[in-house]
Amino acid sequence: MDKYSLSTDEVVTFSKNGWIGPFDLGMESNIIDSCCFRSEEIVEKKLVSPLYSKHSVRDWHLIENNYLDLFKQEQIVHRVKSIFNGENIKLWRSKIFVTPKNGRGIGWHQEWGHFNGEEIGNNIPALKPLNFDVSWNLSVWVALNDITIERSPMQFLTGSHKHRYEIKMVPMCDSAFFVNPFDKIESKDELVQQIKESTILLDINTTTLLDGIEQKSISLDELKKVCWEKMQKFSAAVTLPFDTEDGEETLLMKKGHFVIFSERTMHRSLPNLTDGNRVAINCRMTPASTEVYPGKKEGKVIDGSNLDITKHECVELS
Numbered sequence: 105m106d107k108y109s110l111s112t113d114e115v116v117t118f119s120k121n122g123w124i125g126p127f128d129l130g131m132e133s134n135i136i137d138s139c140c141f142r143s144e145e146i147v148e149k150k151l152v153s154p155l156y157s158k159h160s161v162r163d164w165h166l167i168e169n170n171y172l173d174l175f176k177q178e179q180i181v182h183r184v185k186s187i188f189n190g191e192n193i194k195l196w197r198s199k200i201f202v203t204p205k206n207g208r209g210i211g212w213h214q215e216w217g218h219f220n221g222e223e224i225g226n227n228i229p230a231l232k233p234l235n236f237d238v239s240w241n242l243s244v245w246v247a248l249n250d251i252t253i254e255r256s257p258m259q260f261l262t263g264s265h266k267h268r269y270e271i272k273m274v275p276m277c278d279s280a281f282f283v284n285p286f287d288k289i290e291s292k293d294e295l296v297q298q299i300k301e302s303t304i305l306l307d308i309n310t311t312t313l314l315d316g317i318e319q320k321s322i323s324l325d326e327l328k329k330v331c332w333e334k335m336q337k338f339s340a341a342v343t344l345p346f347d348t349e350d351g352e353e354t355l356l357m358k359k360g361h362f363v364i365f366s367e368r369t370m371h372r373s374l375p376n377l378t379d380g381n382r383v384a385i386n387c388r389m390t391p392a393s394t395e396v397y398p399g400k401k402e403g404k405v406i407d408g409s410n411l412d413i414t415k416h417e418c419v420e421l422s
């Protein structure tokens with residue numbers, strides 16, 4: 105047993121519910137605040153990731169130590185290890201999630217553990233576990249500001265990790281993950297640049313979206329309308345309606361606290377009704393024996409989210 109290992113009862117609770125927490129990271133609040141500030145900056149300024157050579161909210165822990173320090177905390181590592189039966193683990197992905205003021209949050213979803221980009225119509229597995237019979241990915245979601253009921257809290261459907269709910273592909277603008285990209289764009293130049301550089305929709309290549317469109321003679325609003333129509337050709341997943349019964353849990357959390365969940369557990373975030381951002385970062389962990397990006401050794405360097413993962417690395421934790 106490590107210092108922060110879950111007790112046997114807690115491991116049983118996790119297996120029953122599919123999530124457990126929140127727990128305190130035990131870090132100084134100024135470190136959490138600087139991660140919060142930096143995350144807002146990365147999202148709002150659409151900063152280019154040196155790892156992926158385009159704007160991305162993924163894997164900043166491989167670039168900036170402040171993020172890596174969060175995920176290396178024993179409070180996280182010991183607990184995750186105890187769910188994986190004490191096996192050594194590796195951190196293979198992280199992702200920043202900012203719900204802006206008036207943002208609607210992310211719709212109900214599950215990820216069965218392949219991380220293959222199924223939600224945007226791809227099928228490029230990111231993980232190949234040694235044993236497909238048990239779940240092989242855990243997500244750790246860290247609140248970087250205080251999460252109240254109005255500030256886009258996470259919700260989990262307790263026990264839902266045992267059942268795979270049906271999804272259907274719909275035009276991306278109607279999908280669970282869609283964030284309206286147009287609200288903050290104030291000029292045609294900005295819109296054209298974001299489309300050409302594929303920074304307008306996370307994970308989607310839009311470089312040819314404007315091909316054949318006469319941009320000069322139309323207004324900003326008309327151009328937004330044309331782009332919206334063209335974006336209908338991209339499809340993405342929504343979960344079909346299901347019965348939540350009594351299993352829906354809402355997690356109000358203090359900044360610097362975290363929750364561990366199986367990505368198979370149905371989860372979503374509620375809208376942000378406050379005047380500020382809701383800021384969080386998650387990391388994804390798998391047993392050390394899992395092969396990450398199995399296609400890479402055959403030269404397949406584009407992942408299910410259309411990122412070039414040539415420079416991607418895992419971080420071994422024990």
Ligand SMILES: O=C(O)CCC(=O)C(=O)O
Nearest residue numbers: 201210243245373384386
């Ligand atoms: O932070 C959110 O709004 C959603 C997070 C999520 O879906 C995840 O961590 O897997």
Ligand SMILES: [Fe+2]
Nearest residue numbers: 213215367371
């Ligand atoms: Fe998720």
